Amino acid sequence: xxxxxxxxxxxxxxxxxxxxxxxxxxxxxxxxxxxxxxxxxxxxxxxxxxxxxxxxxxxxxxxxxxxxxxxxxxxxxxxxxxxxxxxxxxxxxxxxxxxxxxxxxxxxxxxxxxxxxxxxxxxxxxxxxxxxxxxxxxxxxxxxxxxxxxxxxxxxxxxxxxxxxxxxxxxxxxxxxxxxxxxxxxxxxxxxxxxxxxxxxxxxxxxxxxxxxxxxxxxxxxxxxxxxxxxxxxxxxxxxxxxxxxxxxxxxxxxxxxxxxxxxxxxxxxxxxxxxxxxxxxxxxxxxxxxxxxxxxxxxxxxxxxxxxxxxxxxxxxxxxxxxxxxxxxxxxxxxxxxxxxxxxxxxxxxxxxxxxxxxxxxxxxx
Amino acid sequence: xxxxxxxxxxxxxxxxxxxxxxxxxxxxxxxxxxxxxxxxxxxxxxxxxxxxxxxxxxxxxxxxxxxxxxxxxxxxxxxxxxxxxxxxxxxxxxxxxxxxxxxxxxxxxxxxxxxxxxxxxxxxxxxxxxxxxxxxxxxxxxxxxxxxxxxxxxxxxxxxxxxxxxxxxxxxxxxxxxxxxxxxxxxxxxxxxxxxxxxxxxxxxxxxxxxxxxxxxxxxxxxxxxxxxxxxxxxxxxxxxxxxxxxxxxxxxxxxxxxxxxxxxxxxxxxxxxxxxxxxxxxxxxxxxxxxxxxxxxxxxxxxxxxxxxxxxxxxxxxxxxxxxxxxxxxxxxxxxxxxxxxxxxxxxxxxxxxxxxxxxxxxxxx
Numbered sequence: 001x002x003x004x005x006x007x008x009x010x011x012x013x014x015x016x017x018x019x020x021x022x023x024x025x026x027x028x029x030x031x032x033x034x035x036x037x038x039x040x041x042x043x044x045x046x047x048x049x050x051x052x053x054x055x056x057x058x059x060x061x062x063x064x065x066x067x068x069x070x071x072x073x074x075x076x077x078x079x080x081x082x083x084x085x086x087x088x089x090x091x092x093x094x095x096x097x098x099x100x101x102x103x104x105x106x107x108x109x110x111x112x113x114x115x116x117x118x119x120x121x122x123x124x125x126x127x128x129x130x131x132x133x134x135x136x137x138x139x140x141x142x143x144x145x146x147x148x149x150x151x152x153x154x155x156x157x158x159x160x161x162x163x164x165x166x167x168x169x170x171x172x173x174x175x176x177x178x179x180x181x182x183x184x185x186x187x188x189x190x191x192x193x194x195x196x197x198x199x200x201x202x203x204x205x206x207x208x209x210x211x212x213x214x215x216x217x218x219x220x221x222x223x224x225x226x227x228x229x230x231x232x233x234x235x236x237x238x239x240x241x242x243x244x245x246x247x248x249x250x251x252x253x254x255x256x257x258x259x260x261x262x263x264x265x266x267x268x269x270x271x272x273x274x275x276x277x278x279x280x281x282x283x284x285x286x287x288x289x290x291x292x293x294x295x296x297x298x299x300x301x302x303x304x305x306x307x308x309x310x311x312x313x314x315x316x317x318x319x320x321x322x323x324x325x326x327x328x329x330x331x332x333x334x335x336x337x338x339x340x341x342x343x344x345x346x347x348x349x350x351x352x353x354x355x356x357x358x359x360x361x362x363x364x365x366x367x
Numbered sequence: 368x369x370x371x372x373x374x375x376x377x378x379x380x381x382x383x384x385x386x387x388x389x390x391x392x393x394x395x396x397x398x399x400x401x402x403x404x405x406x407x408x409x410x411x412x413x414x415x416x417x418x419x420x421x422x423x424x425x426x427x428x429x430x431x432x433x434x435x436x437x438x439x440x441x442x443x444x445x446x447x448x449x450x451x452x453x454x455x456x457x458x459x460x461x462x463x464x465x466x467x468x469x470x471x472x473x474x475x476x477x478x479x480x481x482x483x484x485x486x487x488x489x490x491x492x493x494x495x496x497x498x499x500x501x502x503x504x505x506x507x508x509x510x511x512x513x514x515x516x517x518x519x520x521x522x523x524x525x526x527x528x529x530x531x532x533x534x535x536x537x538x539x540x541x542x543x544x545x546x547x548x549x550x551x552x553x554x555x556x557x558x559x560x561x562x563x564x565x566x567x568x569x570x571x572x573x574x575x576x577x578x579x580x581x582x583x584x585x586x587x588x589x590x591x592x593x594x595x596x597x598x599x600x601x602x603x604x605x606x607x608x609x610x611x612x613x614x615x616x617x618x619x620x621x622x623x624x625x626x627x628x629x630x631x632x633x634x635x636x637x638x639x640x641x642x643x644x645x646x647x648x649x650x651x652x653x654x655x656x657x658x659x660x661x662x663x664x665x666x667x668x669x670x671x672x673x674x675x676x677x678x679x680x681x682x683x684x685x686x687x688x689x690x691x692x693x694x695x696x697x698x699x700x701x702x703x704x705x706x707x708x709x710x711x712x713x714x715x716x717x718x719x720x721x722x723x724x725x726x727x728x729x730x731x732x733x734x
Contacts, residue, residue: 071442111513112514113504113515113601113602114517135480140445141446143449145480146478147477147478149480149516149518150480150481
């Protein structure tokens with residue numbers, strides 16, 4: 001059997017495994033690639049049972065922060081592939097967080113017009129977001145993910161063991177995308193369970209973060225994402241529900257990277273999305289009549305676990321300028337957001353004015 | 368109507384038009400993009416009725432030779448798109464030869480994870496080969512088209528008027544790919560005509576190159592390519608028939624670029640493919656029992672119109688080393704070629720030894 005090329009179905013297979021070693025060996029055996037090239041985040045290398053012995057010599061370790069998610073790093077990965085003589089019948093395994101899997105996915109998808117790749121996400125954020133759905137890419141001239149392609153991995157392998165290696169802040173980073181998934185869960189997925197994902201997430205003990213329960217929630221979040229992506233792989237309509245919180249969130253994230261100070265860590269993606277969701281829930285309440293209670297529930301979680309954003313009212317104009325450049329906009333200089341009529345009822349392609357954006361930023365910064 | 372995104376069907380629409388101006392306007396009107404960005408080969412700009420007035424300000428002129436088909440040039444095109452504020456609902460029009468349409472197609476396919484593009488090929492080679500089929504890409508570290516993606520244009524617009532602007536050498540360059548198409552024409556396409564494409568090409572007056580008759584042959588060649596691409600868009604099997612002549616041809620082309628001397632023009636793609644076909648027809652005769660007459664017919668055309676290749680026997684080793692690196696190879700270090708059992712009966716995935724390759728090179732260089 002050769003590497004399956006997904007042509008029409010952009011929803012990748014995903015698998016939650018207890019033993020990473022044997023699960024990966026099984027997958028590789030079933031694909032029979034003529035060679036395997038690993039690209040591994042240097043911070044996670046020792047933390048798993050993926051020892052150098054298994055990985056062998058065809059391994060490239062990378063340290064990829066958001067500021068290194070660039071074409072230069074992609075070229076390092078291509079150079080590694082060429083040096084290994086990787087052919088189209090080989091396979092790439094990307095082991096790391098979302099920045100690494102996005103970048104390696106792009107490198108694989110453009111190497112010799114596309115070689116298959118397997119994602120092994122090592123952060124909660126990458127498990128529930130970046131490692132499925134087929135979005136790959138890098139930042140270009142400071143614009144987040146502005147160069148890339150849609151190219152799903154042949155498989156995404158989720159090993160909950162990684163979660164034990166992560167600091168609380170990193171778990172919260174991923175949990176924010178899970179909260180988003182809870183807010184947009186489609187009714188046909190929700191009807192398969194006794195209650196909604198949003199309610200299940202509100203009940204979850206976010207302070208203790210018990211792993212077993214978290215794993216069940218991860219499975220449900222990935223299933224929701226896969227269902228949405230399968231229906232609209234290239235984000236022509238429905239898939240935009242996944243962008244809830246992201247128009248405001250990306251602007252915060254980009255501004256924090258542009259202002260990055262050696263002593264201050266730039267804002268993490270999940271935190272940015274959490275703040276973005278609060279701004280977009282505010283607009284959902286004022287523009288679409290969403291219940292205020294949902295906004296209050298999310299605000300509680302923010303104040304309790306995440307803390308307030310570091311930006312302030314005087315950043316508004318720069319944030320709005322960044323929002324106008326967002327690649328999600330369909331027309332130049334307009335601001336396109338996904339809003340909620342209610343939990344589980346997202347509405348895509350809502351255009352908002354700069355004044356409305358300013359009002360939502362003010363609400364967020366006043367909390 | 369929005370830009371149609373081809374998800375499963377990689378065969379683009381193509382259209383042969385008499386009036387480029389009105390055909391392009393019609394297509395653009397039907398897609399209703401929010402803006403149009405032209406990337407035009409600076410050599411063809413004045414040669415058509417596509418005046419600067421129509422193109423307006425959103426035009427980037429490029430001079431792209433094979434040696435400039437690089438990531439640096441792609442970045443210039445991306446920068447132009449960003450400067451214009453191009454969104455995903457805009458469209459790119461690439462006007463030029465195959466080097467330009469390959470490069471601009473790659474830039475469009477990776478800009479914001481893909482914006483639609485229209486190809487307007489200005490050379491015979493681009494009309495019958497590069498501008499359809501969805502292969503995009505650039506050279507990387509001297510390896511031809513080794514970085515790229517499969518991403519079909521939303522439309523390919525062929526205006527035979529360009530042919531009158533081309534020197535004879537450039538027409539011969541494209542005619543070589545037409546000869547290849549004649550040699551591999553599938554029986555189900557052939558059965559729609561009174562005789563085979565190969566016979567029609569042999570009858571064509573290659574010295575006078577009458578345009579009207581050539582246009583009919585172009586239409587047939589593009590239809591053959593589209594039929595093959597539709598059946599196997601990502602070159603997993605059948606599509607490899609299109610690579611006939613290309614394993615040997617690419618090696619010659621790469622060597623000529625590596626050796627390029629300021630006073631000597633590097634070998635053109637079509638010429639390289641013609642020489643490659645002679646070497647691969649030689650192997651088709653010796654290994655698969657193809658009739659020697661076909662080899663003689665093609666050799667006649669070579670001697671009559673194209674002249675002998677500039678390489679010599681002492682280049683054999685370097686040529687074979689280049690063939691082993693070809694991205695068409697499925698296993699590292701083997702040589703994979705498409706051969707013919709007869710005209711219209713290509714056989715893909717034929718592995719040949721270095722000795723067999725050497726014998727075929729010797730045959731070619733002895734002519």
